[in-house]
Structure formats: structure tokens, C-alpha cells
Amino acid sequence: MIFTDVMVIGGGPAGMNAALTAAESGAQVLLVDKFQKLGGQLVKQTHKFFGWADRGAGTRGFNLAKQLAAQVNAHPNIKTLLGYEVIGGYPDQTYLAASWEDHVKISAKKAVICTGAAERMILFENNDLPGVMGAGAVQTLMNEYGVLPGESFLIVGSGNVGVILAYQLLQAGAHVDAVIDVLPKLGGAYWVHAAKVQRLGVPLLLRRTVLGVYGTEHVEEAVTAEVGENMEPVAGTEMHHKVDVVALAVGLMPLTDLFQMLQVRTEYIPELGGFVPWHDELGHTTNPNVYVAGDAGGIEEATTASLGGSIAGLVAAKELGFPVDENRIQEYLRALSSFRESSLSKKVLEGIERMRGDSNA
Amino acid sequence: MLNVDGVPTLDDVMRNFPSEERLIKGFVAVHECYQDIPCNPCVESCPVHAISMEKLTTPPVIDFNKCTGCGNCVASCPGLAIFLLSLKNGSAQVTIPYEMMDVPEKGEKVDGLDRYGRKVCEADVARVVKLPSLDKTSRTTLVTLEIPRELLPVVRSFRRR
Numbered sequence: 001m002i003f004t005d006v007m008v009i010g011g012g013p014a015g016m017n018a019a020l021t022a023a024e025s026g027a028q029v030l031l032v033d034k035f036q037k038l039g040g041q042l043v044k045q046t047h048k049f050f051g052w053a054d055r056g057a058g059t060r061g062f063n064l065a066k067q068l069a070a071q072v073n074a075h076p077n078i079k080t081l082l083g084y085e086v087i088g089g090y091p092d093q094t095y096l097a098a099s100w101e102d103h104v105k106i107s108a109k110k111a112v113i114c115t116g117a118a119e120r121m122i123l124f125e126n127n128d129l130p131g132v133m134g135a136g137a138v139q140t141l142m143n144e145y146g147v148l149p150g151e152s153f154l155i156v157g158s159g160n161v162g163v164i165l166a167y168q169l170l171q172a173g174a175h176v177d178a179v180i181d182v183l184p185k186l187g188g189a190y191w192v193h194a195a196k197v198q199r200l201g202v203p204l205l206l207r208r209t210v211l212g213v214y215g216t217e218h219v220e221e222a223v224t225a226e227v228g229e230n231m232e233p234v235a236g237t238e239m240h241h242k243v244d245v246v247a248l249a250v251g252l253m254p255l256t257d258l259f260q261m262l263q264v265r266t267e268y269i270p271e272l273g274g275f276v277p278w279h280d281e282l283g284h285t286t287n288p289n290v291y292v293a294g295d296a297g298g299i300e301e302a303t304t305a306s307l308g309g310s311i312a313g314l315v316a317a318k319e320l321g322f323p324v325d326e327n328r329i330q331e332y333l334r335a336l337s338s339f340r341e342s343s344l345s346k347k348v349l350e351g352i353e354r355m356r357g358d359s360n361a
Numbered sequence: 362m363l364n365v366d367g368v369p370t371l372d373d374v375m376r377n378f379p380s381e382e383r384l385i386k387g388f389v390a391v392h393e394c395y396q397d398i399p400c401n402p403c404v405e406s407c408p409v410h411a412i413s414m415e416k417l418t419t420p421p422v423i424d425f426n427k428c429t430g431c432g433n434c435v436a437s438c439p440g441l442a443i444f445l446l447s448l449k450n451g452s453a454q455v456t457i458p459y460e461m462m463d464v465p466e467k468g469e470k471v472d473g474l475d476r477y478g479r480k481v482c483e484a485d486v487a488r489v490v491k492l493p494s495l496d497k498t499s500r501t502t503l504v505t506l507e508i509p510r511e512l513l514p515v516v517r518s519f520r521r522r
Contacts, residue, residue, distance in 0.1 A: 046460075047439060048438075048494065049439055050398055050439045050440070051400055053404070057400060057402050057439065058402035058406070058437050058494060058495030060496050060499055063499065173462065184365075185364060185366070189367065190398055191363055191367030191368075191396050192367070192398070192441065192442040193367070193440065194367030195367050195369070195476065198368055198477050198478060199368075199474060199477065199478050199517050200478055200518060201477075201479075201518075201520070202478070206365070206366070303399070338399075339417065340399075342398065342399045342418040343397050344399075
């Protein structure tokens, strides 16, 4: 049994920041991640980050991951447990973490859960044919393992994940046939991300969906069609794309299994990506020993995940009795609200309002 | 169109374009950042404080008269949405941030592309530099193209032959 004050589950931007602020406050921290390397989704990002220049903006994602991991590894109060996935949580604040070889029991007074999100999939003919994969899977293979999983790609979904993937594929020397979206306009990507991909010659095809993929042993062709007002494919508008990978960037959903196991109330909030643990601005859930930060609490982005992690780490330490400067918490909260003043945060704010409102009903 | 595909029209671009008088003096930065992204590295990267921002979530404003055309903001912009333009010595030039592996060489002939990647001219690579950005460990390549004068507001990309 490993005993710790605070266990942080997930080593992405939210989790690393939560571990750091809790440890800086004096708590003993155990940071658990199922991968062998810290960084979460940051390690896959080659673009320079948006946000405040004095909070890491302008720095490429994989470098932000390295910087944070170096701080985590240098902190005497933080122990890391990598290659272990927390698969069980029990009412007496014990947890079970398993690797491929063994398992360990953990007793943690507080748990900050930063498990992030999983990719959504969509239905079309033969979508189980090899070559159909999540955009994140393509990024993992390409950017973490140095394996380009195909030569020619069709990307489904024009949110930031889809257009960033298109750009990274061009950087890796692959051909990107097109980015398609079923919506009549760009599906949520920053305009600048979409513009930099289109000026390199990648077409953005709107109001278009995948009908199916075809090939004997793997994808050799994808067929797409325009959709009408009712979102049904329009006959005669089919396009045949000679691609060997169809990458799905059709959205993310928070990973909430652990919250449900820990009796945290979850709410279905479409604006936040699906089921999310009810939580307040400090990361409290309905279980007093369980906190949340990052995409696990609602799909947003890395800067807000980092700020949320910093807040939850401080709050968990404070509630264990460690001395915490209240001004630091307030400062992170102010940063979070000034970041969310952008119209781009409108949907997330509506989701948060709906989630908190539901709790009063 | 911006609110359809994220790409600015020529009208959008010309609404905030340096005067010919300024362009003749040499390089000046222009941005194509039209959304209220919470982001400010351009402001921080400018050594002469020519870029300002009301708050984090408003698009930047570039003072064309203060701007010296150094290119630091071009190298620092996370959206690759800042370019340098010049009409000095009768030569129309555009500087483009370039993050692909196949960096062209000075003197090379390339295809000049518009904002949709369509070929609109032939262009000569006039200069290739690597500038430090706010990310201390990674520099950004800036490629300067000499292009036909009338295409100064149009060419924002290129393709090697």
C-alpha cells in the first residue's frame, strides 16, 4: 500500500499543475499516469500555444510538456507512478492501480482526477476497417512513436483537433486529401489554424459526411457525400477519396468512469462533451475527497486545464490543513475568467452554468 | 469567408493594410488575426512596443509607423497569422512563417499561392532566416518571396517545385 496526502490521476497539463501546487503547499503527492511518460495530450502538439506569453504561450506543446515534467520530477514532495492506470476507487479512500504486470494499492486522503477525455467515433459503412482511426491515435503514432500510419489522409471534423492534425500531417510529409465537416461552416477550429492549413492547399469541404470506406484488407478509398438540410446524404454528390487513413476528429467526451465509481454525481451536459462530474469553480465534486480538473470535467483546452489543475491542487492541500495563500487561488480564478472572456468560451460557460444550475434544481 | 472557413477575404485584409508610403520604406508587419482568441505573444515579442492589445481576448493592433519589420512577431505568433510586407526599392516582398521540413533556398523559384493554396504567380525566394521565438528551444523559419506588386495583399503561401 502506498500512502499519500494527495493522489493526482492523469499527468497532462491539469494533473501536472495540480501535483505541483499541492506539493508546493507541503502535501505529499502521488501522480499516477497510465502512460510511461508525463505530458498527456501536450506531447502531441507541435504548434506554439495560445494564451499569455508569461504563462507559456508561444511555446510549442511538447516543450510545455517537457518543462512541466521537469518541474514535477524535480519536486521532492512528488512521487510519480507511471505505466499504472487507476482502475478502482473505494469509499475508504483506497484505490487500485494496475499495470500490465502487477497492481498496487494506494491510500490517498484526497484525489484530484484529471483523466482527460476520449475520442468520439461515428458510424459509417466498414468503419472497423484498418485505417479508420481517431485523430489522437494518428497523433500518438506520428508524434510520439515516429510512425506515419498512412500516406494519404481524409480528416473528418474541422474543430481544432482536425485542422491541427491536417497541419501536422503536412509537416510529416503526408498527403491530406481534405478536411470535411458535416456543418455548413468551420466546426470550431480557430480561424487562424484553419487558414494556415487551407493556404497550404488542403481543401475544407463543408456540409459533407462519410458514407463509407472500402478496401480489401485496409482502407483504400473513402466515399463522402453532401448532406441536405435534414443532414441526410444527397444522392449524386458522392466524392471518392483515394486515401489509406480516415482520421476521425469528431469530438471528445470526458472520461468519467472513476467519478461514477466514487459516487460522484455526474450530469449530462452536451456543451461540456457529455457526462461530467458536477463540480464547482474550485474543482470540488459531490464527493468531499474527490476533485476534478481539465477535460475530465468538461472539454475545453490546455490553458484552462492548467489553471484548473493549479486551483484544484491548492484547494486539496488547503483542505488537508496545509497553509495555502488564498490570494494564489484567487489569482488563478481571475486568470481563468479573463481567459474565458473570449466569445470562443461561450459554449463552455453555458455548459458550466447549466451544470451548476442543475445542482440547485 | 472568415465565419465560414476561417479565411479572410481581400476586403477583410484591405481594411487594415499599411499605406503605400509606409510599404516603400521597407518591411512592416500585418496581422490576419480576426478572432478574439485569448492570446498575446505578438505583443510580448515586439521590441519596439508597436503591437498593442486592449486585453488578452481582443485582436492585436499594429502601429505601422512604429513597426520596424524585424519579424519577431511573425516568428512568435501561434496562429502563424502575421506576415511582413515591403515595397522598398520597387520590389514587392512578403515574408511568410514556414514550419514545413522542406525549407527552400535563397534564389529558388517557387509557386506563390493565395489563401486557398491556389497558384497565383511565380515567386523568387529572396531570403530565408530562422528567428528565435518565445519558445527558447525552437526557432521559426521565415521565408521572404519576391512577388508581383499587385499580388502583395494576395500571396500568403508557396509551394516548392
